[in-house]
Amino acid sequence: MPAAVENLKKQISQCLLKDRHRLSRQLQNLSRQVQQDRPLDPAVLADVEQRIHRSAAAVQARRESLPVPEYPAELPISARLEEIRELIAKHQVIVLCGETGSGKSTQLPKICLDVGQGIYGRIAHTQPRRIAARSLASRISSELERELGTAVGYKVRFHDRVSESTHIKLLTDGMLLAEIQQDRFLNEYDTIILDEAHERSLNIDFLLGYLKQLLKKRRDLKLIVTSATINPQKFSRHFSDAPVIEVSGRTWLVEVRYAPPEEDEDSGERGDATQQAILNAVDELSKEDRGDILVFLSGEREIRETAESLHRHRLQVTEVLPLYARLSPADQGRIFKPSGQRRIVLATNVAETSLTVPGIRHVIDTGFARISRYSHRSKIQRLPVDPRIARMLLEAAHTHALREMLVIAAALSVQDPRDRPMDKRQQADEAHALFVNEESDFLGFLELWKFVEEKRRHLTQRKFRRLCREYFLS
Template sequence: MTDTTDTLEQRLRAIRRHLRDAMICDRFPLRRKLQRLERSNGSDRRTLRELESLERRLAESIERRRRRSQAVPAVQIDPELPIAARSDELAAAIRRHQVVIVCGETGSGKSTQLPKLCLQLGRGVAGMIGHTQPRRIAARSIAARVASELGSRLGDLVGFKMRFAEAVGPDTLIKVMTDGILLAETQSDRFFEQYDTIIIDEAHERSLNIDFLLGYLRRILPKRRDLKLIITSATLDAERFAEFFADDTGAAAPVIRVEGRTYPVDVRYRPLCGWQDQSEQVSDGADITPGRRPDDAPRTADGDSEELDLPDAIGRAVDELFDSVPGDVLIFMPTERDIHEISHVLRARARRRDDPLFGTEVLPLYARLSQAEQNRVFAPHAGRRIVIATNVAESSLTVPGIRGVIDTGTARISRYSARSRMQRLPIEPISQASAEQRKGRCGRIGPGVCIRLYSEEDLRARERFTPPEIQRTNLAAVILQTKSLRLGEIESFPFLDPPRSAAIAAGYRTLFELGALDEQRRLTPLGTRLARLPVDPRIGRMILAAHDEGSLAEVLIIAAGLE
C-alpha cells in the first residue's frame, strides 16, 4: 500500500513539475484537477483512472505546444520599414517589461512587423499572439499581409476573426481580430488564456471597445504575469497609456518611438473659398509657413477669389496633384454617399480622351465594401489610380502607391446629442492628429503632396486629438455593455478617462425607463435582448417593441431615419 502511495505522490509531483510546459489555456483546468487528486489521498481505481486521464491530457497539451514550436517559421523583419531599425530595442523592452507602448508614425510598419517580432522572441507558442484592429477591413488585410510574409496560407499560422468571418486553426500562432471580438471573448476566457501576447493596435482611436479592453487588461495583468501587452499609438499621446499601465513600483511602462515617414510631404492649403496657397515643404516637426495665392486661383469678375463647391475643388486638386507628383492619389471623404458622387464625376473624366485623367482607375474604399472590391485597392496595377476613402484609410490600412493626398477635413464622428437624447453620426471637422495621419499617407514611397481643402487657420483652431468615444457617447449604451459583458460597475471600472458621475446617473435613469435595468440596477431579460442590438438603446427599445407588436418592417424604416 505504501509503495502504491509513494508512486502516486511521485506521479502527482511529476505532473506539477511539467504543468509549465503545457499550453497556457490548459494549465488552470489541469491544475484544478491536480489539486483535487492531491486532496483525495486515495489510491483506489477511480483515483488511478483520474490520474491517468490527467497525465494523458497533460501529455497532449505538451505535445501540442511542441508541435506549435516546431511550426514557427523563420522570421525576417522587413528591413525597408522604419521599425526594423528599432527592432533590437523593442525586443529588449518586450523581454524586460510586461507592458510596452510603441508610438509609431504612419508607415512605420508597426502593425505588420510587431507580431513577427513577438514570434522571433518565442511568443505565440504557449498561447497565440492576439492582434486587435479597430476595423474589419484592416484586420483582414493585415492578417493577409503577415501570412504572406511568413510564407503561410491565411488561416494556418496566421488567422483572423471578425463578425461573421473567421479563419483560425488549432495551430494558429498569430490571430488578428477586431477589438470587439477580443472584448466579447472575455465572456468565455476571463483571463485571455488563449494568448501569451496581446497587441492593441491603433489605441489612439480611443473607441469604446479599446477603452474597455485597456481597463480590463489593467485589471487582469497582475493575475497573468506571463501575459505580454503591447499598445501602439500613431499619435504623441502615448505617455498617457504608459502612466495608465505603471507597474507595482509606480514606474510608467516604457515608450518606444518609431519614426514613420521617410520622405518629405509638401502641404498645400486650398480652402474652398479662394484656394489660398499656404504650401511649403515640411519635414517632421517643422512649422507650415503661409505662402502666396497662386496666379491661377479661381476668381470672380471683380477679382475676388471664387468659392468652389466640393466636387470642383476636388477636381482641381486632382489636376494639381497629377501635375506635381507621379503615383496614385488618395482622397478622404466623410461618407459613402460622397465617395460614390465623387467617383461618378472622376470616372466620367477618366473616360474622356481629351482629359488629363483619361485611363485613370477610380476605386472606392470604405468599411462596408465587399471583400472583392476591397482587394482591388491592394492589387498591382499598371496606370495611375485614384482611391476615394473614408477615414478607414487613415491608420492601420496602408493603400499602396500613394504619392498625393486630398484631405477634405471632415469625417462622420459618433456623438451623443443631449438635446435629442440620441446617438448621432454628424459630419464634423477632423482633429489635428487625424489631419497629420492623412498627410502621412503620401510620404511612404517618395516625396508626396497633401492638399487640404481648408485653411491653415482652420486647422490650428481644431482640437488636437479626437475626444475619446466615451466622452461623446450615450452612457446608457456604455452601462448596458458593461452589464452585458459582466465587467462590474461602471463607477469602479478603470477607464483611462472616467465618465462624469452626473452622466452615469443619467445613463442609469435612461436604462431604467426603458426597462433594461431593474430597481437594483440588474440587467433584465429585456435588457439582455437590448444589449445584443448595436444601436442606441432608445432605438433598440423601439425595434424590440415593434418586433413584439408585429410591426417591425414599418418601425425599422423610422429607426433607420432616427439613427
C-alpha cells in the same frame, strides 16, 4: 499513483495556456483524493494524462510551425529591432510610440514571434476597425509567406478566419471585449498588442482598465500598447511606469495646396461642387505625374458617388479602388496589389489612422469627416443626424408625414443598404429595379422599406438573410 500525479503536475508548464487552468484543477482534485487516502480511478488519471500529452503535442507543433520573420529595411521600426526585442523580453508591459508609416502595426507581431511569443498562446493584435483588422492580417500573412487563416488569422463581426495553427490573431477592440465574457483571464493569449490606443474609444478605455487588473493575476501575459506621438507617458504611468520606446515615421517633403469647391448659388448643392473639385484636383495632378492618389471622403455613400464620377470622367490607364468596411476582404486587399496602372484610392479616414496605403504620391482631402458623439438619450456613442435631415423630421411632424419621413431620414443617415459589388453591378442594378419609384428616389427608399419589412415578418432569419443576399441588400 501519487507519484504519477506529481509527475503530471510538472508537465503542466508544457501545455497550452488555455488548457492549464482546467488541467491544474483536475490534478488538484486527484491530489486531494491521495491526501485523503481515497483510491484513484485509473480511467480518470489516464484521461488527464492524455489531455496533458495532447496539449503538449499541440505546443510542440506550434513551435515547429513558427514562421521565421523578415523585416523590410526601409521601415523605421526595423532599425530598432534589437532594442524592441530586449524590452519585450524583459518587461511585462511596454509602450511603443510610433508615427504613421513607421511600420509598427505590421512588424510588432512579427517581433513578438522572434522573442518566442505565440507558442503557448496566441498573439492578439487589436484594431479599432474591422477593415484594418482584415487588411493587416492579409498584409502580415503575405509578409510571412503563409496563407491567410493559418499562421495569421483574423476575427471580426460575421467573419472568423482563425485555425488551431494560428499564432497571430487580428481582431477588433470590441471583439476582444466580447471574448472577455467567455474567457475573463484571456487564457487564449500570451501576448496582447493594443494598437492605435491614442484613439481612446470607449472600447479601448475599458480594455486599458481591465488589462491593468488582469496583468496582476497573469504574470505570463505580455502587453504592448502602441500610440501615435500623443502623450505616450500617460499610458506608461497607467501601467506603473512601463518603458516607452519611440519610433519615428518616414518624412517626406509635402506641398499643400488649397482649392475650395465653388458652390452653385442657385442649387446650393455641396455634393456636386465637391465632386467637381475632386475631378479638378485629379486633372491638375495628372498633368504633373502619374503617381497614385489617395482621396479622403467621409463615408461609403460619398465614396460610391466619387467612384461613379471618376468612371464617367474617363481617365486613361487608371484604376479606381474604393476602400470601406463593407467591401469584401478580396476587394479591400486590392490596394496592396499594384496592377501596373495609376491608382486612385477612395477611402475614409481609416487610411489615415489604421492602415497605410502603399505607393501613394498625392492626397486629396475633401475636408469632411463623420464625427462620433455620445448620445445622452441612448447612452451610447453614435454618428451622422445631419442638421438638414433633422430639419426634415421637424417639418414632417407638422405636415403629418413623420412615419414616411423617418424611413427616408434613416436611409439618408446611414450607408446605402443597396449593395453594388464591383464584379456584379449589373446583377445588383437589376435586383434593385424592383424598388425604383419613377416620381422620386426618396420614395424608392419607402418601397425598399415596405419590401424588407414584409419579408422580415414572414420569413425565418435564415431565409431572410438569403433573400437579402439575392437582392444585394445589407
